[in-house]
Amino acid sequence: MPVALTAVQASNAQYAPSFRPVLVVFGGTSGIGAGLVRAFATHIPPHTGAHIVVVGRSKPAADALIASLPSNSNSQYDFVRVDALLVHDLRTFIRQELFGTLGLKKINYLVLSQGELKLDSTARTSEGFHPTISLMVYGRARAALDLAPLLQAAAAAGEDARIISVAAPGTGGAINLDDVALDKMGAIALRAAMITYTDIYVASLAQRFPDLAVTHVGPGFVKTGLARGLPWYLRPLWKFLEWAFAMTADESGERMMMVLVDPATKKGAFVKDHHNQPVAPSKYFDETAREVVWKSIEKRSDL
Template sequence: MPSLSTARASNAKFSPKSRPVIVVFGGTNGIGAGIIRAFARHTPSSVGAHIVIIGRSKASADVLIASLPAHTTSRYDFLSLNALLIHDLRTFIREQLFGTLGLTKINYLILSQGEVVMKSSARTSEGIHPMLSLALYGRARAALDLAPLVEAAAALGEEARIMTVVKAGAGGPLDLEDLAFSKGSMIGNRGRIVTYTDIYTAAIAARHPTISVIHVDPGMVRSGLKRGFPFFLRWIMSFVEWLFGTSAEDCGEWMMYALLDPSSKTGAWAKSPHADTIEPNRWAVDETARRVVWQHVEERSDL
């Protein structure tokens, strides 16, 4: 396991030949903001970076952008999106990323949007639990819809990678009789959500063999994700994070290090909080189960 100083030193050697395009969903705070700070800090001023920050809070985005290096070669765009509804997410991608910004490539697509909703019966107007809509189906669909832009970067001979930040290595058994998570609580189903993530990252990587698709575990991070917990649990989680968690800034360094790993240039990968490669999830290796789950994720997110 490399040290944080090793990760920082490696990130400091980041030297793209042309200006990279970095798109971060859930980028206004927490892990997403940490990744943005790491890329902005380590990108050479001679090249700069185009960083697209997607999130709900313009105020948080303004503070974040003000803290980034003011290189004349860099460009920082904030786009407001509540990604709760998959139809709205897809419209946003089509109208804002392909349309308004006119992106022709994406070198690094980071998917970190999500929130904790404890109520098991909660549903969006699309009939999906909010946690699943944000962190599972919405992320898979964003990766599918934006994969052509990531492939365009690969066609230019540039880095072309997708990263989803969930909990690689912590998968659980599947229930093929309950593909849509109608039973049990979302917290209780977390292991299955992780296994679904492993399956869709492998499926997208197989469909787009010129790019890399990475599922990473960020570890315990001091972030705003706990805002969905009841008050007493938020207090407990804040104390636990203070004792054992890492800062969003340090996590951003680790995530950038994992994203840039030269051994993960193409294919599907699972990474630990310190960027080590994790063995395949034993619940996600059965071919029949993989096919059934992937078909479900693709169809359920086609809204």
């Protein structure tokens, strides 16, 4: 059932953790990720504060975002730059910057929103992956695996320990277990299969780490930077559709925060829409598919 923005904001205003949360947002310099950062920084009780880590590509965008956040002596805002397109580079970044430079000891909330649309189905990174799949499947799943010890540390302390991956639940398409690497699909089928893969790795992460809550959440139609991956001739149409129908990143951020801190979401795998309502996983997701796809994701992202 649709939830009004005012109700969402009122719900977020009730957020009052007994601990000082650590929030790490991949893809946090623009769009949905930036909206969530603003919402979280706004609603965190001043006496509690939070450590918010914004991960993204653009330092100017991050500087502007951080400058817009509420001043709070108990809050710490950090930006760490990475181009997450290559999984090996992403893993090196996690070791050197999040474990190393920042010295994180725990993560309460890990938000995976990095991604872009790339309609050229023949495009490949130097690691051999389609760029969209590299960012939104291999990169996200591997980031969650590598950062799981910090989430487990939060869980062991009795604190929230949650992961959300922002995609498009309820729209998953057919997968081909004879083409588990998604090398032979056209752009439309590739995108649909990626959503089913998201359901699969969310369920698999929750199974691997039973003390965590792992959620595949849909943000609704949001004004974001996804158009940069479209061919030039489609960008004006996308921009018009955003202008006519899309919600702002700030509204989406409020809605994503509501999902992220929902007190009913403690442990396990969840699939939700931007009204914090359950969505059925892809009909193409079964236990056989989960085992085959998850094994492939783990192996191919171990770079």
